[in-house]
Amino acid sequence: MARFRYDAKPGEFFAAMASIKDPIAAASTAAITEAGDIVKREGRADIAAAGFSKRWQNALRVNIYPRRKQSMNAAALIYHKIQYAGIFEEGATITGTPRLWLPLPSAPKRIGRQKMTPALYIKSIGPLVSIERPGKPPLLAGKIATNRRGQAKGNQSKVTLSALRRGGAGKASTLVPLFVGIDRVNIRDRFSIRQITERAAARLGELYLKNLNPDM
Incomplete structure (x- = not known):
């Protein structure tokens, strides 16, 4: 060894x-x-x-x-x-308290750098009007400035902040839906x-x- x-x-x-x-x-x-x-x-x-x-x-x-x-x-x-x-x-279900208010296509996307929300709208532009629809989700509408004939200026599918500000300031105006209220939204993965x-x-x-x- x-x-x-x-x-x-x-x-x-x-x-x-x-x-x-x-x-x-x-x-x-x-x-x-x-x-x-x-x-x-x-x-x-x-x-x-x-x-x-x-x-x-x-x-x-x-x-x-x-x-x-x-x-x-x-x-x-x-x-x-x-x-x-x-x-x-992961996916998730988001519920409102009591509702989630989602911007409609007619609503401006942002105010400055902030995304449009009902709270931001009220703070920056003016009050929103609640529209109840039996059997359908409720709406929140803003006031948009109109011309002398009571017609909204421009294309309502592209509501401008300036027209909303003029309407919110008490100018001649008509209502335009901006947000829809839902109880919950399901987001899939x-x-x-x-x-x-x-x-x-x-x-x-x-x-x-x-x-x-x-x-x-």
């Missing part, structure tokens, strides 16, 4: 480990980065396929940590800049970002080996 013994010199083991640390960190970071790119590319395509705008697509972001540095513990943070985007991943992320995560081993230096 033969016995062998190796007496390592001080610091030799740590030097050996250090020599393979850098390529391992490089492969780990490259694998995480590539997986993140897959999620961003396929996720944005998924959002586009659901009919959402370029703004919604580009709001899906992937950050790799640590930034500008290779690490064996590299990680990816995947998130959407629009805070309520998750509702389109339309995104598959989680599934896309899981598929990319399952490929991390493959991506790590692909990026590992064979000469290390």
Whole structure:
């Protein structure tokens, strides 16, 4: 029976480990980065396929940590800049208190940088008039300025803020529906970002080996 013994010199083991640390960190970071790119590319395509705008697509972001540095513990943070985007991943039912007031196509989209809501309308333009319709959802109407014949100026399908402000200021006016009230709205799941992320995560081993230096 033969016995062998190796007496390592001080610091030799740590030097050996250090020599393979850098390529391992490089492969780990490259694998995480590539997986993140897959999620961003396929996720944005998924959002586009659901009919959402370029703004919604580009709001899906992937950050790799640590930034500008290779690490064996590299990680990816995947998130959407629009805070309520998750509702389109899970789906949900939103109920009003007691109603949800949704803007009609006739309503201006914004006042300044803020999205149009009944509260913003009342604050910025003037009162809204409630219209009850038996068997149908109620409406909230604004006052739009009219001409001398009592006719609304312009095309009512494109109600302008200036006409509403003139009507709200007491000028000759007529009512134009701006919001419809509903008890609840059901939002179905339309995104598959989680599934896309899981598929990319399952490929991390493959991506790590692909990026590992064979000469290390």
